Amino acid sequence: xxxxxxxxxxxxxxGASLRLSCRGSASLFRDNHVYWHRQAAGEEREFVGxxxxxxxxxYSETINGRLTISKDSARFTISKDNTGNTxxxxxxxxxxxxxxxxxxxxxxxxxxxTQVTVSS
Numbered sequence: 001x002x003x004x005x006x007x008x009x010x011x012x013x014x015g016a017s018l019r020l021s022c023r024g025s026a027s028l029f030r031d032n033h034v035y036w037h038r039q040a041a042g043e044e045r046e047f048v049g050x051x052x053x054x055x056x057x058x059y060s061e062t063i064n065g066r067l068t069i070s071k072d073s074a075r076f077t078i079s080k081d082n083t084g085n086t087x088x089x090x091x092x093x094x095x096x097x098x099x100x101x102x103x104x105x106x107x108x109x110x111x112x113x114t115q116v117t118v119s120s
Contacts, residue, residue, distance in 0.1 A: 022104030
């Protein structure tokens with residue numbers, strides 16, 4: 001059975017960086033997009049971005065209160081390692097509002113999440 005396992009979260013100060021990992025299977029990630037979401041306590045799950053099967057990456061962006069999809073992000077970077085079985089979410093210049101549980105998912109498979117807490 002396919003499992004997705006996130007790791008890399010932790011407690012960091014504002015301005016720090018983290019690289020979250022989502023480990024799955026190369027075949028799953030080869031044939032399906034891999035998405036990152038996050039959910040803050042008491043909030044709805046929020047889409048962060050995804051990496052396409054062809055390696056293209058897309059990020060959510062809110063402009064004037066409207067959610068859009070962009071190929072660029074000022075603070076987030078999604079990538080895949082050379083083995084193809086791990087997808088990363090790099091977050092730079094972390095802010096307290098980034099505090100959330102971060103999840104990856106691909107096809108119908110979800111990980112258990114990794115907690116990111118940003119606090120001084």
